[in-house]
Amino acid sequence: MQSAAxxxxxxxxxxxxxxxxxxACAAHSGExxxxxxxxxxxxxxxxxxxCLPHExxxxxxxxxxxxxxxxxxxxxxxxxDCSGIQSHTVSDHEVVFxxxxxxxxxxxxAENPCAACxxxxxxxxDFCSLFCKVKHLGESEHGLRRALRVSRRHEEAAxxxxxxxxxxxxxxxxxxxxxxxxxxRKRSRKQPEPERAPFC
Numbered sequence: 001m002q003s004a005a006x007x008x009x010x011x012x013x014x015x016x017x018x019x020x021x022x023x024a025c026a027a028h029s030g031e032x033x034x035x036x037x038x039x040x041x042x043x044x045x046x047x048x049x050x051c052l053p054h055e056x057x058x059x060x061x062x063x064x065x066x067x068x069x070x071x072x073x074x075x076x077x078x079x080x081d082c083s084g085i086q087s088h089t090v091s092d093h094e095v096v097f098x099x100x101x102x103x104x105x106x107x108x109x110a111e112n113p114c115a116a117c118x119x120x121x122x123x124x125x126d127f128c129s130l131f132c133k134v135k136h137l138g139e140s141e142h143g144l145r146r147a148l149r150v151s152r153r154h155e156e157a158a159x160x161x162x163x164x165x166x167x168x169x170x171x172x173x174x175x176x177x178x179x180x181x182x183x184x185r186k187r188s189r190k191q192p193e194p195e196r197a198p199f200c
Contacts, residue, residue, distance in 0.1 A: 006131070008138045010148065013080065015044035017098060017131050021063045021070050025051065037063050041079065064095065071095040072130070081147045084126035085133050097129040 006014050021036055025048035028034040036046035041059035054060050059078070064071050066088060074082045074094045085096045100117050110120040116132035127133040137143035 006134050006138060008144055009134055012041045012044045013134065019046045021046060039063055066090050066095060069101065070098040072098060079149050081149060085130060086121055086125040086128050099129055099131045101128050
């Protein structure tokens, strides 16, 4: 049900909303504290602490648990507009729930229900979670596209590079992103040649 609701979302966002975080990492099954509590936006994959340091050019989000649910810091989620989502303060950081919340009774007749799941919300909020905003906007034409942001670094990653003319995959596209084990280096700026001193 959830995967169908976010079908129109880019690959990284679908992965973020469908991943089961805090499961044991299969790549580091013999390590202690190997729960997957990070998410690579570029690879659309969950990572554990032993998978880090990851590719330095990739965007990696840290996932937290709050009230037994997965949350992410609003400041870290730079590629999506979180306005309208009910936020909470955890350790002096503003966080939002990743997935639809079901613990509280839903009521379409509530004074301020969530626009997607009808969960009662405090005034000034439209959605209880990131998933609910994605689901609601995805049902309207071009609505989800307006909430997606592209950072300057990701715009550069989508431009032709070098003489090969190949493009790097953009995390906001539906194409598969680079693998976590692959190399994705930052483009180095070409330095101008130094001027020679005049001969005496």
